[in-house]
Amino acid sequence: MKALLKTAFVLLSFLAVISCKNNTPNETNDAKVDSPSENATTESQGQAFLKDDEATPNVLDIAIGSPDHTTLVAAVQAASLENALVNTGPLMVFAPTNEAFNKLPEGTVENLLKPENKDQLAFILKHHVTPGKYDKEFLKKFKTLGQASNENVIVEVKDEDVFIGGAKIIASVPAGNGIVHVVDAVILPNN
Amino acid sequence: MKKIIHLITAFAFLGMLISCGNNSQNIKKKQGALGSNAAEKVYVAPGEYDEYYAFISGGFSGQLSVYGLPSGRLFKVIPVFSQDAEKAWGYNEETKPMLNTSHGFVPWDDAHHPDISQTNGVVDGRWVFINGNNTPRIAKIDLTTFETTEIIEIPNSAGNHSSSFVTENTEYVVAGTRFSVPIPQRDMPIKEYKGNFKGSLSFISVDPEDGGMDLKFQIMMPGFDYDLAHPGRGASHGWFFFSTYNTEEASTLMEVNASQNDKDFIAAVNWKKAEEYIKAGKGKMMPAKYAHNVYNEKTHTATSTMKDEVLMLDASELPGLVYLLPTPKSPHGCDVDPSGEYIVGNGKLSANLTIHSFTKMLAAIEAKKFDGEAYGIPILKFEDVLAGVVDQAGLGPLHTEFDGKGNAYTTFFISSEVVKWKLGTWEVVDRQPCYYSVGHLMIPGGNSREPFGDYVLAMNKITKDRYLPTGPEVTQSAQLYDISGDKMELLLDFPTIGEPHYAAGIRADIVMKNSKKIYKLEENEHPFAVKTEADTKVVRDGNVVHVYMTMIRSHFAPDNIEGIKVGDKVYFHVTNLEQDYDVPHGISMIGANTSELLIMPGQTETFLWEPKQVGVWPFYCTDFCSALHQEMQGYVRVSPASSTLPLSWSLGED
Numbered sequence: 001m002k003a004l005l006k007t008a009f010v011l012l013s014f015l016a017v018i019s020c021k022n023n024t025p026n027e028t029n030d031a032k033v034d035s036p037s038e039n040a041t042t043e044s045q046g047q048a049f050l051k052d053d054e055a056t057p058n059v060l061d062i063a064i065g066s067p068d069h070t071t072l073v074a075a076v077q078a079a080s081l082e083n084a085l086v087n088t089g090p091l092m093v094f095a096p097t098n099e100a101f102n103k104l105p106e107g108t109v110e111n112l113l114k115p116e117n118k119d120q121l122a123f124i125l126k127h128h129v130t131p132g133k134y135d136k137e138f139l140k141k142f143k144t145l146g147q148a149s150n151e152n153v154i155v156e157v158k159d160e161d162v163f164i165g166g167a168k169i170i171a172s173v174p175a176g177n178g179i180v181h182v183v184d185a186v187i188l189p190n191n
Numbered sequence: 192m193k194k195i196i197h198l199i200t201a202f203a204f205l206g207m208l209i210s211c212g213n214n215s216q217n218i219k220k221k222q223g224a225l226g227s228n229a230a231e232k233v234y235v236a237p238g239e240y241d242e243y244y245a246f247i248s249g250g251f252s253g254q255l256s257v258y259g260l261p262s263g264r265l266f267k268v269i270p271v272f273s274q275d276a277e278k279a280w281g282y283n284e285e286t287k288p289m290l291n292t293s294h295g296f297v298p299w300d301d302a303h304h305p306d307i308s309q310t311n312g313v314v315d316g317r318w319v320f321i322n323g324n325n326t327p328r329i330a331k332i333d334l335t336t337f338e339t340t341e342i343i344e345i346p347n348s349a350g351n352h353s354s355s356f357v358t359e360n361t362e363y364v365v366a367g368t369r370f371s372v373p374i375p376q377r378d379m380p381i382k383e384y385k386g387n388f389k390g391s392l393s394f395i396s397v398d399p400e401d402g403g404m405d406l407k408f409q410i411m412m413p414g415f416d417y418d419l420a421h422p423g424r425g426a427s428h429g430w431f432f433f434s435t436y437n438t439e440e441a442s443t444l445m446e447v448n449a450s451q452n453d454k455d456f457i458a459a460v461n462w463k464k465a466e467e468y469i470k471a472g473k474g475k476m477m478p479a480k481y482a483h484n485v486y487n488e489k490t491h492t493a494t495s496t497m498k499d500e501v502l503m504l505d506a507s508e509l510p511g512l513v514y515l516l517p518t519p520k521s522p523h524g525c526d527v528d529p530s531g532e533y534i535v536g537n538g539k540l541s542a543n544l545t546i547h548s549f550t551k552m553l554a555a556i557e558a559k560k561f562d563g564e565a566y567g568i569p570i571l572k573f574e575d576v577l578a579g580v581v582d583q584a585g586l587g588p589l590h591t592e593f594d595g596k597g598n599a600y601t602t603f604f605i606s607s608e609v610v611k612w613k614l615g616t617w618e619v620v621d622r623q624p625c626y627y628s629v630g631h632l633m634i635p636g637g638n639s640r641e642p643f644g645d646y647v648l649a650m651n652k653i654t655k656d657r658y659l660p661t662g663p664e665v666t667q668s669a670q671l672y673d674i675s676g677d678k679m680e681l682l683l684d685f686p687t688i689g690e691p692h693y694a695a696g697i698r699a700d701i702v703m704k705n706s707k708k709i710y711k712l713e714e715n716e717h718p719f720a721v722k723t724e725a726d727t728k729v730v731r732d733g734n735v736v737h738v739y740m741t742m743i744r745s746h747f748a749p750d751n752i753e754g755i756k757v758g759d760k761v762y763f764h765v766t767n768l769e770q771d772y773d774v775p776h777g778i779s780m781i782g783a784n785t786s787e788l789l790i791m792p793g794q795t796e797t798f799l800w801e802p803k804q805v806g807v808w809p810f811y812c813t814d815f816c817s818a819l820h821q822e823m824q825g826y827v828r829v830s831p832a833s834s835t836l837p838l839s840w841s842l843g844e845d
Contacts, residue, residue, distance in 0.1 A: 047607070047627050047655060084586055084606045088628050088653060091605075123583070131540050131587065131605065132446060146450065146520065148586050148605070150542040 048082035056176030059093045060085040063180065071101040071109060078113045079122040084148075090133035091178035092145075094164050096186045104186055123149055127165075127189040133178045136162050136169050151189050229682040232673060235262040240703070243635045243696050245648060246305045246319050246332075247669065250690025253300045255321055255332060260635070260646055260696065261671055263685035271330045271339045272300030272323045276786035280339075283788055284762070284797040285717075286486070288495035292326050292344050293480040301325045304355060304419075304631075304693040308397070312359035312424050312640035316701040318402055320355040320364045327351030329366055329395055331402060333488075335707045340486040343404050346479035346501055347374045347391040353420040353433050353525075356638060357397075363462065364404065366393040367417035367433050371440075374411065375478060384442040386566075388414035391503075392433060394462060406481070408465060408474055408502040410512065412458065413566040414440050416449070419524055419590075424640050425531035427549040429463035432534050434518065434525035438565070449521065450540060454573065456515040456565075457525055457536050459552060464512050465504055473509060474502040489716040491795050507567035514556060515565060516547050517573040524590035528599065528614055529640050533578055537588035537601065544588055544601060546617065548578035579617040584610050589630060590693075592637040594644035594674055602629040602649060609649050609672065611679060623679045625670060628653040634674070635696025643698060647672050647679070650691035657684060667691055708772040710793030717795035719764030724748040729840045736761045736838070742776040742790065743768040744817040746842065747810070750825030754838035757802055757831055763788075763810075766795040777813030780827070787813045802829040 048060060060082055063069045072095055076082060085091065101109050112121040127149035134142075139162050142155040153165035162169045167183035235241050241259025249256055253273030257266045274281035274290070281290045281298050290298055300323030308318040319332040327345035332338065345351055345366050353367030371388040373379055379387065390412035396405045415435040423430035438455045441448030468474065479501040486493040506513040520538030522545070527534050534547040555575040562572040587605030594600070598620070601610050607628050611621040632649045636642040649670045658666060666686035672679040712722055721727050721739045727748045730737045736759050741748045747765075755761060767776050769792040779787040780800045788796045802808065812823035830836050 047653075083624070087605050087607060089605075119583075126542065126586070132450075134447075141447065146453075146540055148542060150583070152453075 047086045056174075058086045058177045059089075059091055059175040059180050062173050062175050063093070063095055066095075066182075068097045068099075068182070069095055071098045072096060075109075075113065075121060075125060078115075079118055079125055081122060081125055085129075087177065089177035090131065091175075092130040092132050092134060093178065093180045094128045094130075094167060094169075094183045094187060095180050096128070096167065096183050097170075100167070100183065100185045123191075124186075124189060127151060127153070128187055135174075135179065136172050136181065139164070139169075147189075149189055151191065153187060229673075229680065233261040233263065233671065233683045235259065235264070241699055243643070243646070244699050244702055245633070245635070245669075245694050245696045246307070246321075247648075247650070247687055247694040248302050248305050248321060248690075248692040249688045250303070250667075250692050251301050252689030253302050253323070254688065255302060255305055255319065256688045257337065258669075258685075259699070260648065261682060263669070263671060263683050265688075267337055268688055269332055269337055269339060271321060271332065272297075272302055272328065272342075274298040274786075277789065279786050279788045279796060279798070282786035282798070284799065285492045285795075288493040289339065289342055289484045289486060291482045291484055291495035292328070293346070293482055293497065294326060297326045299325075300328060302689070302692070303352060305695040306356050306364075306638055307695045307697050308361040308402075309357055309359050309639055310361070312428070314636050314639050314695075314697045314701070315361075316697050316705070318361075318397075319695060320357060322351050322354035322366060324351050324369070327366070327368070329355045329364055329404070331364075331397075331404060333402070334702050335705050336488070337706070338486070340488070341402070341404050342482075342484045343395060343406060344481035344483070345393050345395075345406070346481040347372070347389075347409060347503075348393065350416075353392075353417045356420050356422055356431075358422045358431070358462075359424045359428050359640065361397045361399070363394045363396055363407070365420060365422070365431055366395065367420050368392070369416050369418060371412075371414035371416065381442050384414060385440040386414070388440070388442075390415055390417050392417065392431075392458075392460060394465070403485075404483075406483075406498070406501055408469060408504055410460060410465065411503055411505045411507070412513070413438075413507075413568065415455070417458070418522070421525055421527045421534075421638060423527060423531050423549065424529070427527065427531035429461065430549070431460045431462055432525050432527060433458045433460065434522040434536055436521035436523075454517040454519050455521055456570070457518045457522060457534060457547065458568075459514045459516060459534075460506075461512055464509075468504055468509050468512065469502065474504050476500045477503045487716075488710070489714055491710070491715065491717045491720075513568050514552070515568055515570045516552065516576050517562075517570065518545050518547070519543070524588070524601075526591040526593075526599075528593050529595050529642060531640075533614060535591045535599065535601075537591060539587055539589060539604070541588065542583050542586055544581040544584055544591070544612075546578045546580065546614075547576045551578065552576045579615075581610075581612050581617045581619065584612060584619050585622070590632055592632050592634040592647060593642055594634055594647075595636075595642040596644055598674075600632060600634070600647050600674070600679075602632045604628055604630065604652075609647065609679065611674070621678050623672060623681060625649050625651055626657050626668070626684065627651055627655060629670075631691070631693040633694040633696055635698065637696070643696070645673070645675050646682075646696075647674050648694060648696070650687065650694065651684075652690065654686075658686065669694070709770055710791055712766075712768065712770060712793045715766065715793055715795060717764070717766070719762075719797065720766045720795040721764075722766065722768070724768075724842065727840070727842075729754075729838050731838055734759050738763045738765075738840075740765045740778075741768050742766070742778065742812065742823075744774070745812075745819035745823045747778070747812075747823065747825045748842045749840035750842050751828075751844075752826070752838075752840045753828040753830075754834075754836045755802060755827055755829050756834050757805060757829060759802060761800045761802065761827075762797055763800060764795060764797045765790055767792050769793070774816060775814050776816050776823070778810060779813050780810040781808045789814060802827070805829055805831055 165187035270280035350369030352369035518536035585603030
């Protein structure tokens, strides 16, 4: 009986969370639902916060679901870019791993995550996004890609490897609204 | 006890559930209707009128919808390019010719960009024009009757997208082809696109008196894609600006191949120069096949005429006709500010907006500062014509409108927002999210020298969780923002028909005073009209039977008909004798392979019935017209094909 009640309790809490489109982070935490997507930002509104368990996961879902991309996800949230990543797209996201972020000079990430550097962070993140959806093989046809930062990145092919702005594609995950290419380095814009 | 605690907990969560709408964030930020009096701002009390008409494109429905703003109430769906059984558009004999094309009867199109006629650069509310994208056509809707009264097909065009925008005295409605094609059409390899396919820009004159359209001339252009367009105004009146993409002239995998050039062009077309060239005999007549369909309000009947030639000017051969303004990243929207000085190009793969200066463009042309040419058309230097850049304003800019107070409003598809920025300083001053994936936006009077500037309407492609779900297909939407203050304020969102590609808005008082209430019976020149019940009759001509019928509250004349045979083609020509406002009647016949008729007072319409079975078959009024509407019915006796029963008809005879 006790177990049953507890189950009901947890279910109710879950319902309370998913039925609130505008719920605040505090409420989320109070409800103790362990879902990273609910560890939201200050402005948790828009398509990114719409729950949908039927459709193919979008590029944001994929990043959130990956244990290797917690830094990237934290950065996306700090820059309030969630809604741009769940758009109908198509979007191609080059997703640096946590290890890739660790390769940056010490303090870089911490500095970028500060609220006063939000614009700079957003610019760097947009430099990792291309409007389009191409698999690794197809990317070999390109010499450059035009990024959402408004800058171009160079595409290089070395043997079987494809490098985007110097970052090597080490895995690829197709998404509902595009594709996520996991890369081993942060792609830094010229500006 | 434990149970009680659990119950309390459960109730607490239930409380959380039902209080979601008022969560702390909403209260703090004063979001939502109650917090900001948004409800009051869009509330139009029962019996009161809206301030604006909004003519919203029906997109793939092929139609044009008429809404009121600020309420978002839908008043009418005007059938334009698609058959509409409700209004018998394209089903009755009178309007079938309206959907005729060089490809035959085409009962659907993809309606795109409505624009309202102008006088002296100000919207005058006489007509709305809208383009059919798929089988290129331009339609004219008369705003006295709110009916489509003319449709002209555009030859040498494919994907009639950069249409249908009017010049500031409605001298022309302009239409540019999205897809370049062989001109004239011929059997050739697709791979030989480059240099061989051509684009065309069409200038359709509009008669200032009766609105009659005529395809005056076309300009032959390089084989780019022509995406959107807007006219010059004020100082730039006489010019027309078209955004282009695929200047690479690719014919396959466009998403890659049409995005190779860092810059495409805005083509600046000097149409006054075109008129000079035509006067000087520089145009060439070339064969073309296109339909011109006109609805006559007196005969209540449309006619379709097939035209066979068009006057062509070649931009490659005629200096000064066209100049190319380099514009970054496949520009989509091409919008001109109310002064006519600034031409905004929105590179849809860019984060920035590019604004060209008309004055600088003229100076560069004057100084002959060209940066090469494309097929003989001079390319100006980007830096020489650039007025400014709105830097990193959002992701995926599409379209821009203006409030007439020095501000511009641009939609961003990928970042799903409307961004307000200042002309001249190019600084972003406000941004508001759209729910979701906004395409066009509209400020009433936007494409004119004097926008009204109270509201902006953003039109969204995706609504997901915004409304009660209706299965996989959910509505698209429009969102209304108050722009009278420094910051935009979202007031309302409402569903639209089809996909709302652009809209045109105008102050209601300009239009409503001209709205017709009835068609005068004495002016009805329909060849099968009858104006009194005494004149009603049924006439046989071989197996074709014409029924001259009238309708008035609450009967048809005649309402009993005998002598019809299986295999006959029976035309019911029905005249509504009413001369009161808002008393239409409808009619439909059992088994008729067509729609009902919905006939306005004083109007005549015709439907065809081909009886296939012997029997006595009823017809009835389909519009609840009066207290005795249910009595408004009749019978037709159908005899075998071999029958010799003579025709007879009657009303009220025993």
